[in-house]
Amino acid sequence: MNCQNCKMMTEDGCSLCVTCELRFAGTLLRLARDVMPLHDSLDATLHPGGHSPVRIQTATPPTPIRLDVLDLIDMLDATARELWHRLDGIDALDWRKDKRNEDLMATLIACAGHPKLATVADAGLYMHVINDLARKVDTVLDPPEQRREIGTCELCETMLTAGAADQWVTCPVCGREQRAQTVKLRRLKTLCWDDSERGSAADISKAFAVSGLKVSRKTITTWEQRGKLPRHADGYAYCDVYRLLIGPDLTKSVR
Numbered sequence: 001m002n003c004q005n006c007k008m009m010t011e012d013g014c015s016l017c018v019t020c021e022l023r024f025a026g027t028l029l030r031l032a033r034d035v036m037p038l039h040d041s042l043d044a045t046l047h048p049g050g051h052s053p054v055r056i057q058t059a060t061p062p063t064p065i066r067l068d069v070l071d072l073i074d075m076l077d078a079t080a081r082e083l084w085h086r087l088d089g090i091d092a093l094d095w096r097k098d099k100r101n102e103d104l105m106a107t108l109i110a111c112a113g114h115p116k117l118a119t120v121a122d123a124g125l126y127m128h129v130i131n132d133l134a135r136k137v138d139t140v141l142d143p144p145e146q147r148r149e150i151g152t153c154e155l156c157e158t159m160l161t162a163g164a165a166d167q168w169v170t171c172p173v174c175g176r177e178q179r180a181q182t183v184k185l186r187r188l189k190t191l192c193w194d195d196s197e198r199g200s201a202a203d204i205s206k207a208f209a210v211s212g213l214k215v216s217r218k219t220i221t222t223w224e225q226r227g228k229l230p231r232h233a234d235g236y237a238y239c240d241v242y243r244l245l246i247g248p249d250l251t252k253s254v255r
């Protein structure tokens, strides 16, 4: 038989290969972990960014509950219960026979650890639906446009991402917790002390903005036009821009 997800050959009687089964179980467990932050995100006065929430005062009185999040929780709840019924062989039309009264988190965990997860006939379909829901949950908890790359982990060099309000970041690879500001400054230092680091005006402007230094793309190109900033074949040197940026005679025009 072929795995319904990755199409690789797999054991007879299995709908998912071992790798996909593990991945499916992992996604279910991750969703179980997200149930609480998701419920917290229902509060519309809470700034989105589930792992380091900050309360905000909105200009107009907000809807007390975020309906998109409510819908998402409902959908996740229905899907998890349906999957549990499939796994446990309870007929969908006879769902009242299910005497379990578990909450969503427990249901997700129970599904992840179910011995039939890889053998149930439509495992691939459920994996697809669950992956889709997991992506939506991620968008609610950590809106992608609010997280950006701030620099590399001090231990393992993995690129770390953080929201604008995050004080601390945890490396997803080695688990090291570090101050977001330290990571940003270390990145800036590497960029500016190594005079072989080059980038376009846009790259440099973006990298500096992350570390709290404001220099627009246009300022950089203007410096070049005025003969203050050399342009190399592979772009501007970060250290040159940095020197101009903090140089005393230019402080006024930049700030």
Ligand SMILES: [Zn+2]
Pocket (backbone or CB within 6 Å): 003, 004, 005, 006, 007, 008, 016, 017, 018, 019, 020, 021
């Ligand atoms: Zn597979």
Ligand SMILES: [Zn+2]
Pocket (backbone or CB within 6 Å): 153, 154, 155, 156, 157, 158, 171, 172, 173, 174, 175, 176
């Ligand atoms: Zn790390």
